[in-house]
Amino acid sequence: MSNQITISDEQIEFLLADVLAWYGYDFTGYSRASLRRRIHRVFGLDKQVSFAEFRYKIINDKSYFKRFVEQITVNVTEMFRDPAFYKTLRNLVLPHFGTYPFIRIWLAGCSTGEEAYSIAIVLKELNLLNKSLIYATDINPIVLEKASQAMFPMSQMKQYSENYISSGGIKDFSSYYSANYSLAKFGDELKSKIIFSTHNLVSDHSFNEFQLILCRNVLIYFDRSLQFNVLQLFDQSLENLGYLALGTKETIDFSPITKKYKRLNTEKIWRKQGERV
Amino acid sequence: MKECKALIIAGSAGSLEVLLKVLPDLRTDMSFPIIIVVHRKQGADFLLADLLSARTKLKVKEVEEKEEIMPKTIYIAPSDYHLLIEKEHTFSLDYSEKVNYSRPSIDVTFQSAAEVYTNKLACLLLSGSNADGVNGLETVTHYKGVALAQDPSTASVSYMPEQAILKVKIAHILKPEDMASYINSLNQPLTVQ
Numbered sequence: 001m002s003n004q005i006t007i008s009d010e011q012i013e014f015l016l017a018d019v020l021a022w023y024g025y026d027f028t029g030y031s032r033a034s035l036r037r038r039i040h041r042v043f044g045l046d047k048q049v050s051f052a053e054f055r056y057k058i059i060n061d062k063s064y065f066k067r068f069v070e071q072i073t074v075n076v077t078e079m080f081r082d083p084a085f086y087k088t089l090r091n092l093v094l095p096h097f098g099t100y101p102f103i104r105i106w107l108a109g110c111s112t113g114e115e116a117y118s119i120a121i122v123l124k125e126l127n128l129l130n131k132s133l134i135y136a137t138d139i140n141p142i143v144l145e146k147a148s149q150a151m152f153p154m155s156q157m158k159q160y161s162e163n164y165i166s167s168g169g170i171k172d173f174s175s176y177y178s179a180n181y182s183l184a185k186f187g188d189e190l191k192s193k194i195i196f197s198t199h200n201l202v203s204d205h206s207f208n209e210f211q212l213i214l215c216r217n218v219l220i221y222f223d224r225s226l227q228f229n230v231l232q233l234f235d236q237s238l239e240n241l242g243y244l245a246l247g248t249k250e251t252i253d254f255s256p257i258t259k260k261y262k263r264l265n266t267e268k269i270w271r272k273q274g275e276r277v
Numbered sequence: 278m279k280e281c282k283a284l285i286i287a288g289s290a291g292s293l294e295v296l297l298k299v300l301p302d303l304r305t306d307m308s309f310p311i312i313i314v315v316h317r318k319q320g321a322d323f324l325l326a327d328l329l330s331a332r333t334k335l336k337v338k339e340v341e342e343k344e345e346i347m348p349k350t351i352y353i354a355p356s357d358y359h360l361l362i363e364k365e366h367t368f369s370l371d372y373s374e375k376v377n378y379s380r381p382s383i384d385v386t387f388q389s390a391a392e393v394y395t396n397k398l399a400c401l402l403l404s405g406s407n408a409d410g411v412n413g414l415e416t417v418t419h420y421k422g423v424a425l426a427q428d429p430s431t432a433s434v435s436y437m438p439e440q441a442i443l444k445v446k447i448a449h450i451l452k453p454e455d456m457a458s459y460i461n462s463l464n465q466p467l468t469v470q
């Protein structure tokens with residue numbers, strides 16, 4: 001690592017300014033340490049030889065720009081990641097919606113969809129799936145394309161099944177997919193309740209009102225002030241008494257919305273308190 | 278070392294026992310932060326913080342993302358995230374691919390810290406069974422920081438410090454009983470205003 005060409009902080013700022021000017025994607029509020037690492041990584045992976053060429057390619061080659069975005073945003077995800085979180089969702093959050101005529105859920109930063117299918121499975125087991133709709137969004141069209149195929153590597157299924165069981169799952173996990181060579185294909189019933197679409201948390205607006213918003217392991221990539229803006233966007237998009245769920249290491253503390261919310265037990269889930277009259 | 282702005286202690290299998298031995302003898306007016314990155318199973322993070330804080334009067338806490346890094350404090354990298362350091366001396370967490378089959382990866386934290394603290398960084402690699410941390414130490418020396426390793430003959434799993442000594446110019450090879458006094462010697466008494 002240390003002997004390779006290093007891209008300076010200043011060059012990174014140039015690149016971010018280019019990307020904003022030419023494509024309208026604003027990464028300037030992202031945490032620099034992670035961004036630097038990702039930019040170096042794609043520079044190395046693609047065997048780029050000079051910063052000038054790399055920059056030129058990003059500006060002039062739209063398909064390379066797509067790759068650049070795919071590589072600098074971290075897409076790692078899992079089904080039923082943090083089983084304790086899903087257990088709380090199953091036992092304490094979703095049952096509140098039992099009497100609602102319709103449940104709208106926004107999953108922001110859904111990556112390749114593992115989380116969306118996990119939530120659909122829990123909804124199904126609670127007999128809520130029929131009246132639910134999950135809006136799963138991400139900045140990156142490439143991951144959404146993968147997500148809509150509902151196919152994940154078979155090699156992951158053992159781990160996912162273990163996660164599912166420790167999250168309180170009551171069925172045989174393998175009943176949710178059919179094995180197709182090295183891929184596990186999840187059923188259409190789950191997929192029919194998920195809408196995958198692009199949405200950029202930095203620049204796009206609120207598009208509906210939800211009972212539950214989940215955004216896990218996305219805010220860690222943003223600096224504090226961008227985090228606050230995004231939390232405000234969530235607040236505008238959440239019904240009174242709705243729930244907001246973040247990743248294990250994320251919080252709404254210190255943000256302007258915190259006083260309207262009450263935290264649920266030990267998970268990173270908050271409930272919006274009704275307006276006082 | 279002229280001035281130490283941060284010390285990172287990292288390891289894998291067999292490193293906890295070393296930490297438990299070293300912590301009680303550290304000065305409590307430490308002029309720099311101590312950041313601990315150890316490989317371990319997911320969850321139960323509070324256990325490690327509890328274990329360590331029972332051995333020292335220094336403040337021990339698990340890292341929170343975007344938190345300001347303060348002296349006189351021992352920070353523990355949470356499990357299952359990479360730990361990065363920002364230019365403005367705050368922590369960032371990153372849930373990207375594992376590096377050397379590890380998350381947190383020691384290489385990732387050493388490299389990120391080296392870019393920020395350059396020659397004012399000391400990194401100590403303890404006992405462990407893989408080579409995570411070795412490339413990171415290389416980067417630390419590239420930025421003229423101080424690379425340290427546990428004496429492999431004292432490590433319950435010697436592979437990690439052995440690899441470090443083989444591949445990187447290590448400034449001091451330390452036995453556990455000598456670590457605290459070495460670390461204390463890096464302390465710069467805070468100047469009285």
Ligand SMILES: C[S@@+](CC[C@H](N)C(=O)[O-])C[C@H]1O[C@@H](n2cnc3c(N)ncnc32)[C@H](O)[C@@H]1O
Pocket residue numbers: 073074075076077078081108109110111112115137138139140143199200201202215216217218247372
């Ligand atoms: C680490 S993944 C999190 C996946 C999943 N929520 C989880 O916790 O497992 C982060 C995702 O956030 C997306 N992302 C990054 N910046 C974004 C933005 N400005 N708007 C929407 N999504 C974004 C990335 O494309 C990536 O898919």
